[in-house]
Amino acid sequence: MKHFNFPGSRVVKTGVAIFITAWICVLLEWPPVFAVITAIVTIEPTVSDSIRKGLIRFPASAIGSAYAVLFISIFGNSPLTYSLAAVFTIATCFKFKLHAGLLVATLTAVAMVEVIHSNYLISFFIRLGTTTTGLIVSTAVNMFVLPPDYTKDIIQKIQGIRKKTGIVIEKVFQDILQENDKELETTEQNLVDQLEKTIHQTETLIRFQKDETKYHPLVGTEKDQFQSAQDHLFKLKLIHYHIDNLINTPLKTISWSKEERTIILKAVSELAYSLQNKTNYTSGKHQQQLKQLTEIFWDDNEDITKNNDNHPTTFPPELIILYELVSVYNLVERYYKKTADSLQR
Structure with missing residues (x-):
């Protein structure tokens, strides 16, 4: 089944739901306003x-209608009726945890005060009928008219996250190696937060x-793309975790030589470049950079243990930085390996 997803699709579906709902109510000689209100709020992203919120909104609307009828019969069309109907509807919905139906129930309660003058019981059941009509029509429209498909949006966002991650990685590691502490506290944190x-x-x-796949299952390449997108996002989240660790870890003076800094900066630049543009990623080059970083890591680890009679209780900044960088390198390798596997299917 072909899906549609363009800006304004929910607006179109809302308009269709309103028209059909109002048309049915006119045929049944019911006041359309209550059904239309229900139809408007029932068009959800999925x-x-x-369906889930509709099952909550129906009893909530029944509560609002009941209170409206009750207080109209006691106080008539008066300001007190409006306030009591609204307050009791809100309180009861909160009591029974009908939060998703709170708005439509309250609107129904106060709107009924103006239109009910007699035949209170019949009016109550008509309101239930209009609410049911709005719920059924809007749910059916949401299911069959321009059914939502978020796969393309998800893939586009993941591509954007990947590119931004490359920019953030380069900025963070450059500032760490150049020991720009003030920038780390501002620019990098803002980038990571975004x-x-x-x-x-x-x-x-x-x-x-x-949620949508329960009613519109993805098949073929769309299903593979969606599964791959979930895996990619998971790995990007892990990369984000390692970057966040670096920003929030106090790093003292780094004792790397100029040559080591150059090697690490080059590795960072290559990594960032491959994330910003996937065509720049090559497995062989990636492995070569990873090998160099790993060698520096183990050399530093060996130097620390040799030069200290007692092992330090905290990791030195050099090991922390290299550990996070090597971890990111491994995640990027798995990220692109998954992409290659998906293309081969």
Whole structure:
């Protein structure tokens, strides 16, 4: 089944749901306003959310309608009726944890005050009918009209995260090796925070897509792309974790020689370059850089143990930096290996 996902698709679906809902209510000679309100708020990002929240909104709307009828019969059309209907509806919805239906229930309660003048019981059941109509129509529209597909958005965001990760890695390691402490506390943290925000947004889209697959399963290449995207995001999150460790770890004076710094900076630049543009990644070159970093790591580790009678209780900054960098190198290798495996399927 072909999916559609373009800006404004939810607006289109909302318009279609309103039209169909109002048309049905007019045919049944029911006031459309309550059904339309329900239809508007029931168009969710996924069909699963529409159904799940719809099951909450129906009893919530029934509560709002019941309170409206009750207080109209006691106080008539008065300011007290509006306030009591709203307050009791909100309190009851909170009591029964019907949070998703709170808005539509309260709107229904206060809107009913104006239109009910007699036949309170019949009016109550009509409101239930209009609410049910809005829920069913909007859920059906969400399922069959422009069904959402977030796969392309997810892939685009992951590509953006990968490129930004390359920029952040280069900036962080350059400032660490050049010992620019002030910049580390500001620019890098802002970049990492922006990256984390984008990762969370992508995770939300993945959750939406997982929910959507219950009703519109992905097949073939789309399914493979979605699974690959989840794996890629997981590895990028781990890379983000290692970068965050570096920024939040106090690093004292680094005792590397100029030659060692040059090797590490070159490795960082190559790594950042390969993340910013996947065509620049080559397995052989990546392995060569990783080997050089690993050799420096073990040499530093050996020097520390030889030059100290007692082993230090904390890791020296050189080992911390190299450990995080080697970890990122390994994650990038796995990231691109997964990409290559996906293309070969």
